[in-house]
Amino acid sequence: MDVFIQIVASGLTLGAMYAVATVGLSLVYGSLNMLNMAHGAILTLGGYLCYAGIQHLGLHPALALAGAAALCAVVGLLIYLGAALPLLRAEGFETNIFIATIGIGSILENLMLKGFGPYPIPQPLAVPGHVVLGNVHVPLQNLFILGVAVVLMAAVAFVLERTRTGRAIRATSMNREAAQLMGVRVGRVYAQVLAVSGALAAVSGVMISSIATLSPVMGGDPMLKAFIVCVVAGLGNVYGAVVAAIVLGLLEAATQYILGVRWSFATLLLIVILVLIWRPYGLFGRTQVVRL
Amino acid sequence: MAEPVLAIHDVAAGYDGRRVLDGVDLVVPAGRLTAIIGPNGHGKSTLLKAISGLVRVSAGSIALHGTRIDGLRPDQIVERGVIQVPQGDLLFPGMTVLDNLLMGAYRQDAARDAGARLDMVFTLLPKLKERRHQIAGTLSGGERRMCGIGRGLMAGDGLLMLDEPSLGLAPIVIDQIYEVIFDLCAAGRTILLVEENAQRITERADSIHLLDNGRFVWSGIGAELMARPEIIEAYLGA
Numbered sequence: 001m002d003v004f005i006q007i008v009a010s011g012l013t014l015g016a017m018y019a020v021a022t023v024g025l026s027l028v029y030g031s032l033n034m035l036n037m038a039h040g041a042i043l044t045l046g047g048y049l050c051y052a053g054i055q056h057l058g059l060h061p062a063l064a065l066a067g068a069a070a071l072c073a074v075v076g077l078l079i080y081l082g083a084a085l086p087l088l089r090a091e092g093f094e095t096n097i098f099i100a101t102i103g104i105g106s107i108l109e110n111l112m113l114k115g116f117g118p119y120p121i122p123q124p125l126a127v128p129g130h131v132v133l134g135n136v137h138v139p140l141q142n143l144f145i146l147g148v149a150v151v152l153m154a155a156v157a158f159v160l161e162r163t164r165t166g167r168a169i170r171a172t173s174m175n176r177e178a179a180q181l182m183g184v185r186v187g188r189v190y191a192q193v194l195a196v197s198g199a200l201a202a203v204s205g206v207m208i209s210s211i212a213t214l215s216p217v218m219g220g221d222p223m224l225k226a227f228i229v230c231v232v233a234g235l236g237n238v239y240g241a242v243v244a245a246i247v248l249g250l251l252e253a254a255t256q257y258i259l260g261v262r263w264s265f266a267t268l269l270l271i272v273i274l275v276l277i278w279r280p281y282g283l284f285g286r287t288q289v290v291r292l
Numbered sequence: 293m294a295e296p297v298l299a300i301h302d303v304a305a306g307y308d309g310r311r312v313l314d315g316v317d318l319v320v321p322a323g324r325l326t327a328i329i330g331p332n333g334h335g336k337s338t339l340l341k342a343i344s345g346l347v348r349v350s351a352g353s354i355a356l357h358g359t360r361i362d363g364l365r366p367d368q369i370v371e372r373g374v375i376q377v378p379q380g381d382l383l384f385p386g387m388t389v390l391d392n393l394l395m396g397a398y399r400q401d402a403a404r405d406a407g408a409r410l411d412m413v414f415t416l417l418p419k420l421k422e423r424r425h426q427i428a429g430t431l432s433g434g435e436r437r438m439c440g441i442g443r444g445l446m447a448g449d450g451l452l453m454l455d456e457p458s459l460g461l462a463p464i465v466i467d468q469i470y471e472v473i474f475d476l477c478a479a480g481r482t483i484l485l486v487e488e489n490a491q492r493i494t495e496r497a498d499s500i501h502l503l504d505n506g507r508f509v510w511s512g513i514g515a516e517l518m519a520r521p522e523i524i525e526a527y528l529g530a
Contacts, residue, residue, distance in 0.1 A: 171398075
């Protein structure tokens with residue numbers, strides 16, 4: 001029983017972090033067909049900005065977190081204006097933006113390497129203490145991460161489902177031309193989605209670095225996992241991505257306990273392969289049904 | 293004559309350097325049903341897309357109530373009251389019927405009285421009210437078409453452009469769709485209709501324009517068209 005609680009507690013924490021990292025990626029792919037390879041670097045940047053805010057500017061941790069999210073939203077916006085917008089005018093957008101964002105990610109990573117150095121730094125945003133469940137000590141940090149993730153996911157869902165802006169985002173991802181015919185300014189939707197994605201990446205970066213450490217390359221692993229979650233869920237499916245992220249988090253925690261840490265990533269990839277053989281469009285992938 | 297709603301002058305447009313429209317002139321008067329007929333692949337849909345700003349106009353001008361709209365973004369053109377119900381519906385398949393209709397009222401001034409518009413659409417198309425919580429991708433062809441037209445009506449008053457509303461539907465469903473369209477005409481709505489099936493509209497359209505190979509080759513009223521069997525035979529194969 002204690003082992004079970006342990007696995008669920010760390011699995012949910014992992015899943016929550018993956019979910020926050022994935023939703024932005026999924027939103028961006030859904031509306032622009034854009035695989036944002038700079039996502040991991042933005043995530044890392046968020047972690048460092050929060051660190052810098054607390055350590056160097058002496059900000060309140062909550063303020064530092066919000067500031068990091070806001071600045072990373074600006075970075076998302078700049079990626080739209082500087083890379084996506086010009087590339088959208090030409091042929092082969094999907095390939096071009098894929099390569100362009102690899103470059104942007106690399107630049108960001110190297111700037112952070114220059115600015116913060118190569119050595120791991122602890123993330124000062126930490127919630128001390130723990131609760132005891134059975135014989136298991138669950139750190140409050142984990143519950144905090146879970147709570148932030150739930151609030152963020154609920155907010156994203158509310159915006160997507162209940163607001164005019166959210167409906168426009170969903171409409172654009174389902175049919176760009178029809179959305180334009182409804183009067184949606186798709187350029188603005190793209191900018192909004194990339195900004196939101198940047199902010200979410202920053203928050204997940206802070207969360208991940210708070211239980212691991214900060215380093216310039218820390219974004220690579222969560223981004224890879226976020227892509228895996230996206231593919232398993234069906235690219236562009238936001239709600240599927242949340243479910244898949246949590247399930248994969250739990251699976252990862254379970255394999256780490258049962259088989260050992262070194263098997264966890266291999267198991268994850270094995271699951272992806274099996275899912276894609278079984279359902280090539282992902283678990284929740286849209287297979288268009290057209291009745292005439 | 294009062295100023296027309298839409299005045300198209302000498303328009304050329306196309307895709308990737310291939311000209312589909314060349315030297316198109318058209319006037320859409322207020323409160324009338326203007327129909328464009330013609331064989332497939334000769335630019336009817338392209339003309340509607342050019343008006344909506346989805347296809348760039350490379351020469352000529354398009355004016356709405358005397359103000360040029362060519363060169364504007366599609367959303368700006370919609371905001372000025374040019375509403376298109378595109379060919380093949382282009383619904384948002386993963387949304388409910390209700391959300392699709394609400395997307396129709398995305399325009400700023402349409403969003404304000406979306407509630408009243410929704411009642412109007414449900415009165416005109418009662419089937420949509422029954423299906424309002426159904427996911428649009430699971431509707432039948434006729435229901436999808438009605439949802440598409442209802443979504444267009446949600447956008448408010450203005451020029452309504454319908455691209456082949458009868459396409460791919462059973463004759464009895466086509467009758468239902470046209471009943472709705474003719475009701476709108478009777479209510480004084482300005483409509484620009486693209487239709488391949490000329491017989492459907494010869495009696496009701498106020499003017500008919502035959503588009504062939506990217507330009508209008510004949511214009512007139514239905515009775516005149518019926519008196520020219522050679523046109524019908526040559527262009528519409530009936």
